[in-house]
Amino acid sequence: MSREITITTLKYNPSDENSQPTFVDYTLEETPGMTLYIALSKIKASIDHDLSSDFVCRAGICGACGMVINGKPKLACRTLTSEFEDGKIELLPLPTFKLIKDLSVDTGSWMKNMSIRVNSWIVANEETDISKLEKRIEPEVADEVFELDRCIECGLCVAGCSTAIMREDFVGAVGLNRVARFSIDPHDSRTDEDFYELIGDDEGIFGCMSLLACEDHCPKDLPLQSKIAYMRRKMVKID
Amino acid sequence: MQIKYTDALIIGGGLAGLRSAISTTDKGLDTIVLSLVPVKRSHSAAAQGGMQASLGNSIMGEGDNEDVHFADTVKGSDWGCDQEVARMFVNTAPKAIRELAAWGVPWSRVKKGDRETVINAEKTTITEKDEAHGLITARDFGGTKKWRTCYTADATGHTMLYAVTNEAMKRGVVIEDKKEAISLITKDGQCYGAIVRDLKNGGLIAYVAKGTMIATGGYGRIYKQSTNATICKGTGHAIALDAGAYLGNMEAIQFHPTPIVPSGILLTEGCRGDGGVLRDKDGYRFMPDYEPEKKDLASRDVVSRRMLEHIKKGKGVKSPYGDHLWLDISILGRKHIEKNLRDVQDISKTFNGIDPADEGEKGWMPVLPMQHYSMGGIRTTPKGQSVNVNGLFSCGESACWDMHGFNRLGGNSVSETVVSGMIVGNYFADYCKETDIDIDTKMVQEELTKQDNYLDELLALDGKESIYDIKDEMRNIMQDKVGIFRNGKDLEEAVEELKVLLKKTKDINITNKHRLLNQELEEAYKVPMMLKVALCVAKGARDRTESRGAHYREDYLKRDDENWLNRTLSYWANEDDLEPTLAYEELDIMKMEMPPGFRGYGKKGFIIENPLSQKRQDEIDKISEEHQGDRHALQEKLMPYELQAEYKSINQRLGDEDE
Numbered sequence: 001m002s003r004e005i006t007i008t009t010l011k012y013n014p015s016d017e018n019s020q021p022t023f024v025d026y027t028l029e030e031t032p033g034m035t036l037y038i039a040l041s042k043i044k045a046s047i048d049h050d051l052s053s054d055f056v057c058r059a060g061i062c063g064a065c066g067m068v069i070n071g072k073p074k075l076a077c078r079t080l081t082s083e084f085e086d087g088k089i090e091l092l093p094l095p096t097f098k099l100i101k102d103l104s105v106d107t108g109s110w111m112k113n114m115s116i117r118v119n120s121w122i123v124a125n126e127e128t129d130i131s132k133l134e135k136r137i138e139p140e141v142a143d144e145v146f147e148l149d150r151c152i153e154c155g156l157c158v159a160g161c162s163t164a165i166m167r168e169d170f171v172g173a174v175g176l177n178r179v180a181r182f183s184i185d186p187h188d189s190r191t192d193e194d195f196y197e198l199i200g201d202d203e204g205i206f207g208c209m210s211l212l213a214c215e216d217h218c219p220k221d222l223p224l225q226s227k228i229a230y231m232r233r234k235m236v237k238i239d
Numbered sequence: 240m241q242i243k244y245t246d247a248l249i250i251g252g253g254l255a256g257l258r259s260a261i262s263t264t265d266k267g268l269d270t271i272v273l274s275l276v277p278v279k280r281s282h283s284a285a286a287q288g289g290m291q292a293s294l295g296n297s298i299m300g301e302g303d304n305e306d307v308h309f310a311d312t313v314k315g316s317d318w319g320c321d322q323e324v325a326r327m328f329v330n331t332a333p334k335a336i337r338e339l340a341a342w343g344v345p346w347s348r349v350k351k352g353d354r355e356t357v358i359n360a361e362k363t364t365i366t367e368k369d370e371a372h373g374l375i376t377a378r379d380f381g382g383t384k385k386w387r388t389c390y391t392a393d394a395t396g397h398t399m400l401y402a403v404t405n406e407a408m409k410r411g412v413v414i415e416d417k418k419e420a421i422s423l424i425t426k427d428g429q430c431y432g433a434i435v436r437d438l439k440n441g442g443l444i445a446y447v448a449k450g451t452m453i454a455t456g457g458y459g460r461i462y463k464q465s466t467n468a469t470i471c472k473g474t475g476h477a478i479a480l481d482a483g484a485y486l487g488n489m490e491a492i493q494f495h496p497t498p499i500v501p502s503g504i505l506l507t508e509g510c511r512g513d514g515g516v517l518r519d520k521d522g523y524r525f526m527p528d529y530e531p532e533k534k535d536l537a538s539r540d541v542v543s544r545r546m547l548e549h550i551k552k553g554k555g556v557k558s559p560y561g562d563h564l565w566l567d568i569s570i571l572g573r574k575h576i577e578k579n580l581r582d583v584q585d586i587s588k589t590f591n592g593i594d595p596a597d598e599g600e601k602g603w604m605p606v607l608p609m610q611h612y613s614m615g616g617i618r619t620t621p622k623g624q625s626v627n628v629n630g631l632f633s634c635g636e637s638a639c640w641d642m643h644g645f646n647r648l649g650g651n652s653v654s655e656t657v658v659s660g661m662i663v664g665n666y667f668a669d670y671c672k673e674t675d676i677d678i679d680t681k682m683v684q685e686e687l688t689k690q691d692n693y694l695d696e697l698l699a700l701d702g703k704e705s706i707y708d709i710k711d712e713m714r715n716i717m718q719d720k721v722g723i724f725r726n727g728k729d730l731e732e733a734v735e736e737l738k739v740l741l742k743k744t745k746d747i748n749i750t751n752k753h754r755l756l757n758q759e760l761e762e763a764y765k766v767p768m769m770l771k772v773a774l775c776v777a778k779g780a781r782d783r784t785e786s787r788g789a790h791y792r793e794d795y796l797k798r799d800d801e802n803w804l805n806r807t808l809s810y811w812a813n814e815d816d817l818e819p820t821l822a823y824e825e826l827d828i829m830k831m832e833m834p835p836g837f838r839g840y841g842k843k844g845f846i847i848e849n850p851l852s853q854k855r856q857d858e859i860d861k862i863s864e865e866h867q868g869d870r871h872a873l874q875e876k877l878m879p880y881e882l883q884a885e886y887k888s889i890n891q892r893l894g895d896e897d898e
Contacts, residue, residue: 015440033501033502045707046707049750054276055469056281057282057469058468059285059502061284078589108277108280108416108417111279115405116408121342122342122343122406128337128338128341130338133892135340135341136348136373137345137373139349139372142348146347146392150397152284
């Protein structure tokens, strides 16, 4: 049995001076297994050619389609319309990030700034000869690094974060998790003192108020709470 | 209007483009990478199961080396690949994976001692050697003799893409996302850069560069059902076509056996590599009946066809979305699935409500072959430069340099992205260093104005067609008539129908008249591009009257080495043409290290042999018999090939001296 659903989205084009933020209702027939990707694609093709949104992989792995769905930051492509019993779904663009248009926001620039800010890369003091056997790593250690490397930079942790709303330069759980990831990577030669230089302030590890919306909304179920606590304990020792 | 200047312009920010940018930056060149999306969201991130590199660390990979990887790749390609390129690739792949390890990819490692695994649907204990402990391990994949596919669970592309992006940022590579190249700037067979649309504000910018590289991935979205991300539309191929470049083997399209139904999201080949099996409506494991040797792990083209063959016999499972088959990984056990196949589990739970770790039928996932990979692409030399447009390079899935021929092995694509980024990226850098161009700013301005006017013209169109309907029709035609099983009649119809659609794109009506941020306008300029690419695929398939790899003709069942051991070249001869012009490039058997033969899987006896194959084989046998010295020296005698010294050096393996 199919039913009608109503999707209400914010529409606004900040680059157009005649544009005013408005809510628009779209009514459409729900199909079995319908995701918000499928629903929004239908709306864009057949109801409103002017609606903008961002989808890339539509499989929940690229992190492009974060939006606020009935009040919660979520990935739209892996949200099924059947999850909403009354068939009413309200969509808003992710806060914190710069709005491009409607549901499309600029997460790319934010994530790039964060990555550069926390030096999100391996710093090694030894050269690697790629013709020779690779460095040996304990299997469990590789697995631990992988666990934290699963972050997809979707920005849901940032959109749900109170500190990020108050402090424009806060690196967010995504940034703190990244530092934790490099700190346990045996290929990285940086010390805790080096990491302190990067995140030992209120825009970094000491900005977190431990409200933990980041972990609640992480689509990858990353252990953000324990990793932020772990980094804070390390950084406090240096402070 | 804006003009930007750089040394090296790279269009496409996936693994191939970013790894190339590292090569050019390391050689001191100003480099700009343009990407449709923030680069960490590129489709490279979707590669799940792993990357082939013949390290041979795991006990199940023991004895592996470049020669074995080479033979697997050539057989996989159904002898359609360029064997010199395959050699360049297999020799560089171990270096690529070791480089990536140093850049932080947390490759799964060998753990010494016993571990339980599933082989041929039975629990088996294997024992890893003490001396291999801590080295990079590998899993099994289709069409390979050894366990060679290195992985980080089933998020391999993701970890690789993050590591390579991070390295690019470390080097200060200029990465500009939400930028789309809509045409190349060319004059007299030389490329000078590209005209680019800024997707954040709709403005046009001309990027002028000494060398331009296209690394825009595949063109799967011309099909209705594809595992590809929404951005894989082949627009990089289309702008190359418009610039006069040749595309190679566009009809060579891979259909992956196990996307999930109905969403088309991929479930990695690692599911079967780790021991999962395909089942029919009776729960029966049917692949061993068709492929006694490789079973569920024959090459992708073969498994996909066998699956449809089995469905045609009435063994498919009925569903509202048509018939499908089951993929059963529950036999691997919950612990294994939740560690090594967790994205698969997540996808299945989220989109289908099925937990594949649940035992028995309850955990089986519905699967059906769908478009997955584009073997064809911009035809280049082994150094990655377009064969007929100077200063234009391409690498990764968008290129046909040509390492996959008519079928790509699983695990060889994500590997190719970084390997070609190293090899071609460096040749590209050399080109940019050695080349000086005269910049004719008037020409640049003219191309910019031309594209500006074109967008205005599109907006002004007041016809009766909908661009969305045209796109849907194209995708249906490709799905129904240029799919896994092909025949002359359908292909002829497809070509004619696509031509009609291409004509119709000039008679559309765009309802949204905003010139700047307008996703309907984007459809209006992209769909004609996609149609041109689709026409190259359909016409190439129509005219290739043989079956080779993934190109399977019901009316020409045999691989025809006598008449069709060649590469299709397609190009757009005149701007107003409604279809591409085709030409062919012969493959020289007498230069091959491995002349055409039987692949070891697929139907036997379906080859029209070329007498030169035996002649070349005799020659090779003689050289091999008389040869004294190691395998590297023999290889050099059989088929010498050029490669940068740093990549040609011998790869050390466990047990080799001076560890």
